[in-house]
Amino acid sequence: MTSEDQAAAPAPPASPEPPASPPKAPSQPRRTLLILAIVAVAIAAPITWHKQIRFRISPKNFGAVVPGAIYRGADQHINVLRKICDEHAIRTVVDLSGPDAEEDALCRELGIDRYAFDLPGDGRGDPAQWAAVLELVADPARQPIFVHCAAGAQRTTTAMLLYRRYVEGGSFQAAYPESFDFRHEPGDDWVLMAFLADHAEQIEAIRRSGRVDRDGTEVSLDQIVGQALATTPGRP
Structure with missing residues (x-):
């Protein structure tokens, strides 16, 4: 066979590809x-x-105590707090858990007075400060008002029980079950009611008199309220 014949001869067929192996099932x-x-x-x-x-x-642990006037809750994400303030036309925020720069800035932006009280998380604390809190909550000129602490269960419950008792004229016994809807656990959080049993009348007496004795010096309730004012429109 000439070289030309070899070049013209057809190429032998390619060997078939071996079939692909099926994927292995994962081991046990x-x-x-x-x-x-x-x-x-x-x-x-x-x-x-x-x-x-x-x-x-x-909103977190949020609800109306007096619809259109008094609201309670936990510490809120700043965007949620803005929504609460807008939807309920909040004029005053009372924070029972202390300073919060981000919340201050929002309240200043919205033209809302914000009061901060650094009270213990179990719902107890200085009776004079509680009298100041009650004075704020009871003031129609500051409403609608939003009162909160960290979880909205202990300190906020103390504030609302004082309001129900001394502003509305009800009883602690009648108002207390309301707190169960806001994650207050009576079995674990009994110290709150013990504190009120010991100090509620003192708190109301301070509020009514408008003054308290501090180590021999008379301090007005207005001073205590003023010291808690964290931010107000135009305040640096």
Whole structure:
């Protein structure tokens, strides 16, 4: 066969490709880990929503004590606080858990007076400061008012019980169950009622007299209220 004949001869057929191997099923340990990972994500997602995302868009432990006048709740994400203030035309914010620069800035922007009282988280504290809190809550000129602490369960409950008793004229016994709707646990948080049993009349006496004795020096309730004023429109 000449070289020309060899060049013209057809090429031999290509060998067929071997069939692709089917994907291997994951081993039993790996399959178990995958299942556990899926379950973990399914469990974590609602927890993350509840703890970290939910309260960035909806109020936390929030409700009306006197609709249109007095509202209570927990410390709110700043965007939620703005929404509360806008929707309820809030004129005054009373924070029972102390200073908060971000909340100060928002209240200043919105033209809202903000008062900050650094009271203990169990709902007890200085009777004179509680008298000042009650004076603020009871003042129609400051309403609608929003009162809150960190969780909205203990300190805020003390404030609302004082209001129900001494402004509305009700009883602690009748008003106390209302706090259960705001995550107050009577079995764990009994010290709050013990504090009121010991000091409620003293708190109301300070409010009515408008003054308190501080180590031999008479201090007016207006001074205590003024010292708690954290921000007001135009205040640096």
